[in-house]
Amino acid sequence: MPPVTPDIPQEVQDRINRTPAQRKADLDGLRQQRLDAMTPEQRQAAQAHIDRVNAVPDDERPAFVQVARLAVTAKSIKAQVDGGMNLRAVLDQLDAEETAAVDWLVSAVTAARGT
Amino acid sequence: MATFTSIQTGNWHTASTWNQGAVPNLSVDDVVISAGHTVTLAAGQYASLAPGRFILVAGAGTLRVLGALDAYGGSEIIVLGTLTSEGDYVYVWNGAELTIYPGATLSVTTGFFLATNATASIQGQMTIQSSGLADIFDYAVLTLEVGGTIQAYGFCYVEWNGQAVIRDDFSVETGGTLSLYDTPVVTIELGGAVFVYGTLTLTSSARCEVFGYLGVATAGLLSVFSTAIVNVYKDIRIGGRMTGGGKIVMLRREGRILDFSDNPLFVLDRAYGYSKALAA
Numbered sequence: 001m002p003p004v005t006p007d008i009p010q011e012v013q014d015r016i017n018r019t020p021a022q023r024k025a026d027l028d029g030l031r032q033q034r035l036d037a038m039t040p041e042q043r044q045a046a047q048a049h050i051d052r053v054n055a056v057p058d059d060e061r062p063a064f065v066q067v068a069r070l071a072v073t074a075k076s077i078k079a080q081v082d083g084g085m086n087l088r089a090v091l092d093q094l095d096a097e098e099t100a101a102v103d104w105l106v107s108a109v110t111a112a113r114g115t
Numbered sequence: 116m117a118t119f120t121s122i123q124t125g126n127w128h129t130a131s132t133w134n135q136g137a138v139p140n141l142s143v144d145d146v147v148i149s150a151g152h153t154v155t156l157a158a159g160q161y162a163s164l165a166p167g168r169f170i171l172v173a174g175a176g177t178l179r180v181l182g183a184l185d186a187y188g189g190s191e192i193i194v195l196g197t198l199t200s201e202g203d204y205v206y207v208w209n210g211a212e213l214t215i216y217p218g219a220t221l222s223v224t225t226g227f228f229l230a231t232n233a234t235a236s237i238q239g240q241m242t243i244q245s246s247g248l249a250d251i252f253d254y255a256v257l258t259l260e261v262g263g264t265i266q267a268y269g270f271c272y273v274e275w276n277g278q279a280v281i282r283d284d285f286s287v288e289t290g291g292t293l294s295l296y297d298t299p300v301v302t303i304e305l306g307g308a309v310f311v312y313g314t315l316t317l318t319s320s321a322r323c324e325v326f327g328y329l330g331v332a333t334a335g336l337l338s339v340f341s342t343a344i345v346n347v348y349k350d351i352r353i354g355g356r357m358t359g360g361g362k363i364v365m366l367r368r369e370g371r372i373l374d375f376s377d378n379p380l381f382v383l384d385r386a387y388g389y390s391k392a393l394a395a
Contacts, residue, residue: 011262012261012262015261015262015283015306016261016305016306017306020308020328020330020352020377023284023308023310023328024310026264026284027264027266027284027286027310030240030264030266031266031288034242034266034268045245045246046244046245046268046290049245049246049268049269049290050245050289050290053290053292053313053314054290058336058338058356058358059338059358061292061314061316061336061338061358062294062296062316062318062338062340065270065272065292065294065314065316066294066296068248068270069248069250069270069272072225072226072248072270075203075225076183076203076204076226079159079183079202079203080183080203083159083161
């Protein structure tokens with residue numbers, strides 16, 4: 001017997017009380033909707049992303065995830081620089097700790113690429 | 116100061132898109148995207164929503180951000196239709212609010228950032244596409260309300276004191292990642308559920324409070340690294356792989372460790388006392 005909580009709407013109660021199997025079925029429906037809305041190229045790109053993530057060893061995943069975040073940040077900065085942003089002026093606004101972190105990253109990436 | 120309402124589908128920076136016959140100035144103007152209209156903030160274009168201003172996307176209306184949109188403290192983005200981040204980013208920060216109402220959609224193909232005391236209430240559908248990144252950080256709080264759903268096919272970060280409160284279904288899909296880093300807290304409330312078909316990673320003093328459902332599917336990966344902790348108040352389902360040296364703490368003796376199909380992985384016999392009986 002699922003718990004009944006007073007003073008909340010019945011539809012909310014129903015949603016809270018769904019079983020894991022019902023929730024999984026709901027998710028399957030959403031996945032199918034997304035798949036149906038995708039072009040073949042989008043499906044291919046999504047599968048490529050899955051393959052790329054799965055190729056990373058388990059213990060390297062956290063670092064990979066953070067580097068992927070860096071890549072998105074880099075794209076965003078590039079778009080703004082391409083739009084005329086003065087990168088030097090923005091970098092000058094970082095404090096000493098932030099500047100040291102960015103400098104380390106730049107040198108570490110350069111060194112890693114050089115090996 | 117005026118409210119600009121779309122009168123047709125078109126570009127944000129095109130005057131004929133708006134009832135005022137001009138382009139809105141988000142420092143002083145509010146914006147309504149009407150039902151049935153798609154307004155596009157084109158690549159290379161940027162809009163910044165000032166304190167006290169709002170953008171309302173009506174039901175069946177769509178705002179496509181191919182450039183960049185940021186919402187600053189005290190401003191509000193209200194979505195009853197569809198909001199897409201497909202270009203540079205959508206950035207909600209410094210106390211700004213984003214609400215995705217029931218039936219509404221937030222689709223993140225590129226970047227979505229919720230930062231610095233900003234809040235987001237997801238009552239509809241949020242999808243982080245495989246190329247997308249959603250980042251909740253610096254005391255920002257994302258709440259997945261009852262009736263809402265989040266599906267992460269790409270990367271979702273909760274970090275640097277960010278918080279997420281889960282009251283309905285959050286699925287980390289195959290190829291997707293939910294990463295908790297540097298003192299964030301994710302709370303899965305009773306009635307909330309996190310299904311991990313991809314990767315769930317906790318590092319650097321990350322904390323996950325599990326009052327509701329946390330399940331790692333057979334193909335999923337749960338990484339809890341040192342100083343990170345998962346507090347389980349009821350049950351946890353682990354059908355996939357686990358790595359890391361952090362802690363999963365079962366806080367109640369009635370708590371169970373199950374596989375993803377709800378079969379018991381361990382039976383704790385006499386959890387209190389001298390018995391060493393631990394039957395797999």
